[in-house]
Amino acid sequence: GAGVSQSPSNKVTEKGKDVELRCDPISGHTALYWYRQSLGQGLEFLIYFQGNSAPDKSGLPSDRFSAERTGGSVSTLTIQRTQQEDSAVYLCASSLGGFVARLGYTFGSGTRLTVV
Amino acid sequence: DAKTTQPNSMESNEEEPVHLPCNHSTISGTDYIHWYRQLPSQGPEYVIHGLTSNVNNRMASLAIAEDRKSSTLILHRATLRDAAVYYCILRVAGGSEKLVFGKGTKLTVNP
Numbered sequence: 001g002a003g004v005s006q007s008p009s010n011k012v013t014e015k016g017k018d019v020e021l022r023c024d025p026i027s028g029h030t031a032l033y034w035y036r037q038s039l040g041q042g043l044e045f046l047i048y049f050q051g052n053s054a055p056d057k058s059g060l061p062s063d064r065f066s067a068e069r070t071g072g073s074v075s076t077l078t079i080q081r082t083q084q085e086d087s088a089v090y091l092c093a094s095s096l097g098g099f100v101a102r103l104g105y106t107f108g109s110g111t112r113l114t115v116v
Numbered sequence: 117d118a119k120t121t122q123p124n125s126m127e128s129n130e131e132e133p134v135h136l137p138c139n140h141s142t143i144s145g146t147d148y149i150h151w152y153r154q155l156p157s158q159g160p161e162y163v164i165h166g167l168t169s170n171v172n173n174r175m176a177s178l179a180i181a182e183d184r185k186s187s188t189l190i191l192h193r194a195t196l197r198d199a200a201v202y203y204c205i206l207r208v209a210g211g212s213e214k215l216v217f218g219k220g221t222k223l224t225v226n227p
Contacts, residue, residue, distance in 0.1 A: 045216065
């Protein structure tokens with residue numbers, strides 16, 4: 001597609017429920033990143049996928065968070081047993097593959113998750 | 117990751133130039149300087165990047181100091197749509213793939 005697409009755009013869930021957030025990267029972009037942004041805060045890195053390499057999961061805050069990327073394209077971020085502190089905007093970005101310091105990211109508009 | 121320092125906030129008037137500074141005194145020779153901006157309720161948007169020479173594109177200009185320890189993002193004529201948080205980030209060649217975002221500079225544009 002023309003840009004990075006995320007769904008849903010908004011999600012309200014009850015504490016303790018599981019949620020799945022979806023990201024469709026730009027076609028041909030082999031690198032995909034998840035960030036989250038709590039209200040009034042900066043962006044916090046969560047996880048990074050590059051081609052068939054093992055993902056960099058160093059930013060996942062707990063084992064309730066997991067992500068997968070199927071077929072090198074669409075990615076799903078799953079949060080199990082959601083807590084109120086998980087409320088944030090979850091942002092996905094993609095870029096052309098490989099580590100090239102001059103390349104920029106393209107971000108989606110995010111999924112606003114509210115845990116009540 | 118190499119660290120950058122930006123003012124928390126700046127103000128400008130519409131149709132005037134804006135110079136957004138960034139200090140990166142620990143930059144190494146192969147680190148690229150990237151700028152992103154985040155408009156309200158949107159994801160960050162790539163603005164510009166550079167290595168050593170000044171750069172221009174349709175959105176902005178990037179002026180890089182000769183010693184590369186600082187840079188300035190220049191918006192030639194600010195519009196109300198330029199009100200955003202501007203992030204200056206170093207992409208470390210050979211380092212971690214992930215971009216590390218700081219707090220950025222919140223730019224307010226007055227009509």
